[in-house]
Amino acid sequence: MKQSHLFTRTRREAPKDEVSKNADLLIRAGYISKDMAGVYSFLPLGLRTLNKIVGVIREEMNSIGGQELQLTALQDKKVWETTGRWDDRNVDIWFKTHLKNDTELGLGFTHEEPLTVLMREHIRSFRDLPVLAYQFQTKFRNEARAKSGILRGREFLMKDLYSFSTDDAEHMNVYESAKQAYRRIFDRLGIGGETYVTFASGGSFAKYSHEFQTLSEAGEDVIYVHEGKRIAVNKEVLNDEVLADLGIARADLQEKKAIEVGNIFSLGTRFSDAFGLTYKDAEGTSKSVVMGSYGIGPSRVMGTIAEMWSDEKGLKWPDAVAPFAVHLIALFDKEGKVKAAADELYERLTTKGVEVLYDDRDSGAGEKFSDSDLIGIPQRIVMSEKTLAQDSVETKDRATGKVEMMKVESL
Amino acid sequence: MKQSHLFTRTRREAPKDEVSKNADLLIRAGYISKDMAGVYSFLPLGLRTLNKIVGVIREEMNSIGGQELQLTALQDKKVWETTGRWDDRNVDIWFKTHLKNDTELGLGFTHEEPLTVLMREHIRSFRDLPVLAYQFQTKFRNEARAKSGILRGREFLMKDLYSFSTDDAEHMNVYESAKQAYRRIFDRLGIGGETYVTFASGGSFAKYSHEFQTLSEAGEDVIYVHEGKRIAVNKEVLNDEVLADLGIARADLQEKKAIEVGNIFSLGTRFSDAFGLTYKDAEGTSKSVVMGSYGIGPSRVMGTIAEMWSDEKGLKWPDAVAPFAVHLIALFDKEGKVKAAADELYERLTTKGVEVLYDDRDSGAGEKFSDSDLIGIPQRIVMSEKTLAQDSVETKDRATGKVEMMKVESL
Numbered sequence: 001m002k003q004s005h006l007f008t009r010t011r012r013e014a015p016k017d018e019v020s021k022n023a024d025l026l027i028r029a030g031y032i033s034k035d036m037a038g039v040y041s042f043l044p045l046g047l048r049t050l051n052k053i054v055g056v057i058r059e060e061m062n063s064i065g066g067q068e069l070q071l072t073a074l075q076d077k078k079v080w081e082t083t084g085r086w087d088d089r090n091v092d093i094w095f096k097t098h099l100k101n102d103t104e105l106g107l108g109f110t111h112e113e114p115l116t117v118l119m120r121e122h123i124r125s126f127r128d129l130p131v132l133a134y135q136f137q138t139k140f141r142n143e144a145r146a147k148s149g150i151l152r153g154r155e156f157l158m159k160d161l162y163s164f165s166t167d168d169a170e171h172m173n174v175y176e177s178a179k180q181a182y183r184r185i186f187d188r189l190g191i192g193g194e195t196y197v198t199f200a201s202g203g204s205f206a207k208y209s210h211e212f213q214t215l216s217e218a219g220e221d222v223i224y225v226h227e228g229k230r231i232a233v234n235k236e237v238l239n240d241e242v243l244a245d246l247g248i249a250r251a252d253l254q255e256k257k258a259i260e261v262g263n264i265f266s267l268g269t270r271f272s273d274a275f276g277l278t279y280k281d282a283e284g285t286s287k288s289v290v291m292g293s294y295g296i297g298p299s300r301v302m303g304t305i306a307e308m309w310s311d312e313k314g315l316k317w318p319d320a321v322a323p324f325a326v327h328l329i330a331l332f333d334k335e336g337k338v339k340a341a342a343d344e345l346y347e348r349l350t351t352k353g354v355e356v357l358y359d360d361r362d363s364g365a366g367e368k369f370s371d372s373d374l375i376g377i378p379q380r381i382v383m384s385e386k387t388l389a390q391d392s393v394e395t396k397d398r399a400t401g402k403v404e405m406m407k408v409e410s411l
Numbered sequence: 412m413k414q415s416h417l418f419t420r421t422r423r424e425a426p427k428d429e430v431s432k433n434a435d436l437l438i439r440a441g442y443i444s445k446d447m448a449g450v451y452s453f454l455p456l457g458l459r460t461l462n463k464i465v466g467v468i469r470e471e472m473n474s475i476g477g478q479e480l481q482l483t484a485l486q487d488k489k490v491w492e493t494t495g496r497w498d499d500r501n502v503d504i505w506f507k508t509h510l511k512n513d514t515e516l517g518l519g520f521t522h523e524e525p526l527t528v529l530m531r532e533h534i535r536s537f538r539d540l541p542v543l544a545y546q547f548q549t550k551f552r553n554e555a556r557a558k559s560g561i562l563r564g565r566e567f568l569m570k571d572l573y574s575f576s577t578d579d580a581e582h583m584n585v586y587e588s589a590k591q592a593y594r595r596i597f598d599r600l601g602i603g604g605e606t607y608v609t610f611a612s613g614g615s616f617a618k619y620s621h622e623f624q625t626l627s628e629a630g631e632d633v634i635y636v637h638e639g640k641r642i643a644v645n646k647e648v649l650n651d652e653v654l655a656d657l658g659i660a661r662a663d664l665q666e667k668k669a670i671e672v673g674n675i676f677s678l679g680t681r682f683s684d685a686f687g688l689t690y691k692d693a694e695g696t697s698k699s700v701v702m703g704s705y706g707i708g709p710s711r712v713m714g715t716i717a718e719m720w721s722d723e724k725g726l727k728w729p730d731a732v733a734p735f736a737v738h739l740i741a742l743f744d745k746e747g748k749v750k751a752a753a754d755e756l757y758e759r760l761t762t763k764g765v766e767v768l769y770d771d772r773d774s775g776a777g778e779k780f781s782d783s784d785l786i787g788i789p790q791r792i793v794m795s796e797k798t799l800a801q802d803s804v805e806t807k808d809r810a811t812g813k814v815e816m817m818k819v820e821s822l
Contacts (some may be wrong), residue, residue: 006531007478007542033529035483036516041529042481050481067418070453070461072446072568073484073549097518099565100555105447107508107518118444118452122418131418137547138484144511154510155485408476 001324003359008043010371021218022303023149023309026322029374036153038146045375046302048323050157053298054136056188056320057159060181064174066132066161071114073138075106079113083274093141095154097347107140112293115162116259116271123289124376125280126166130174134161148353150303151218151259160262161294164272166279171290175266178294182212182262185296190318191305192250195261196232198223199242205268207245208237212296213258218307224253232258259304267291309399315376316399324357327377329368331384344381345393373398413757414770417441419454421782432629433714434560436721440785442734449557449565456786457713461568464709465547467599467731468570471592475585477543477572482525484549486517490524494685497515497815500560502657504552508564518551523704527682534700537577537692541585545572547709561714562629562670572705575683582701586677589705593623593673596707601729602716606672607643609634610653616679616781619648623707624669629718632671635664641671670715678702720810726787727810735768738788740779742795753794756804756819784809792822 008030031046080086095107165171198211265285269288330342380396419441440458491497504520576582589791609622633646680699791807
């Protein structure tokens, strides 16, 4: 894409009320725009980055047999009353609205209830199970505080997978495959090294749930990391019993702040019992379906990466999530030689399928370099009169800062 | 995809309160699920179909220079008060909700206001223009009646493009390129032949807007079609002046019911003036940006195609929007020969990039054929003991009904 065509421009300062590092960087670099506290629009660069994250997650969800669907934001009060989760005393983050005839509706903050209802139409026999269904969908959560940029939005994108199994054994196989898929996702997205499988409260149907917590000072959670075992325990559940269960000593744990980038839950038969979601086993006996849920917030992950992979100059995207692979910067001469050569290189790289942002603007070198540092595309290629005199370009790795001269032909 | 893995099953009957043909077919075939009146979930087959439509629209929007972004559903009251569109007396389809501190919010039914505000950060000079920005986004409209299936949802997917130009001449170039892109879209989606550019009310800033109206008995609009000129006039604006403008005679028009699948509007400076969206021209003079808006509802288009391309047995998707290109149906024998050959053919086609739904279920021929007719994939390939005895398969075109025997090797 030619940067002269990109409608966004970088800014020196984010809005004054923006206190989070991730949103400050992403707004200044033209990735997102703040509509209200906790409500952000995604601009072309931001949407490209978000879609890269979505693409990685989708591949891994499909690889474990997930089937993609799309549920609705508008939610039927009657369905949620069945589980007691309509009541604001039980769920304090609903946005509620109503039809013209005053029928109350909610805006979905999660989707166990409607998907369980839906599955009653489709699950009949043990032969139908397991089913793994997932979506990428906008969730709405009426958070009292929303000061963490895109780490905690009132409206945000969520990938939520739900599993439906015959029994605990089948469920645990699915649960384990989802856990492994989550590890692969965070590895591929460039935050695997700082992300710990964290034991957390399990609810009624399992002793533990598992969170994926990425170490960050911007995190709202406190976890205790066991570096040797590469696991952690959420502060909420840290006690002697848990330490014994995990075979670890309190002295080996380090307290850290972390961002919860994913979580996986065993739901048992809580929802299937509430809605009568059953299947017939091999003997024809009706049994309750065993469920699990598995969440990742792609926009939260994007914010986490921005927090982790950035410096005082701007963003430093890992390859897998960068909006473009290459930032081609042309420092034009008066005769137009650089423009001609850069245009040609841009066409050549683009034709070969390389995703290039080409800074073809009539701007000075200083502005182009500082914008490039802020935008944070992994590989920078600079073409100028000076480099062309050697039939070369200068390349710079945004993450390491390593600079090299390369012949144009070898690119 | 193997059909034994697909979690959805077909149904004999849609919910009793479902009165629209499109939703009746799509629910029975397992494409969508009804949550409430006007609120439908998209199941795997339905999401695949919807995404095919989205893909075609995205290509055409990019081809005219559109830049994709994603605005938010939650809307700031203050922004909409600026144009007077917050008031329920002016806009009667808002869903409204509120934050915990009682600040009122709306759910976006369109996005002129927030995008105009956003563009103030990015548009400075005539060199920045024109800008074409678009999104695929869930819109919320509190419709009093919602009985047309996915033709008129209370929550539905919308592609909305907005253009920002220096003056009327530049705007009309953009407007014309969008009109041509819309023609290409509807042609590619298989409804071009029944879709008419229809002159409709233009509002304050243009004499006419243009609707794309697809002839259908399910339509809520009445239009007057001039077959010779391949144009139409919306009943709302049919008068002598319009006939004179278009150089057509009342006697040559046929009254038809139609579905509005797209529309394009000149907005003039209504929104840019309201929010102070200006640019500096070549002389440094500040001027108002000239805007346009261009909508297509991909889910409404999907419903329109379902209305048009179906028969008493089920759906008949055009190639460009079908969830799969081929429905491979294996009628198993006891020895497993058919299964082995069908498995191999499925692998071979899939490896070559053909999108195949493979009915590998342990079901009878009758059920497989009626499900296949209902689901409506364009090409059916049947493999059975009988066809294998001739090293062949039977192919059937869903739209034409044409049946052929083909050698397996020639596929």
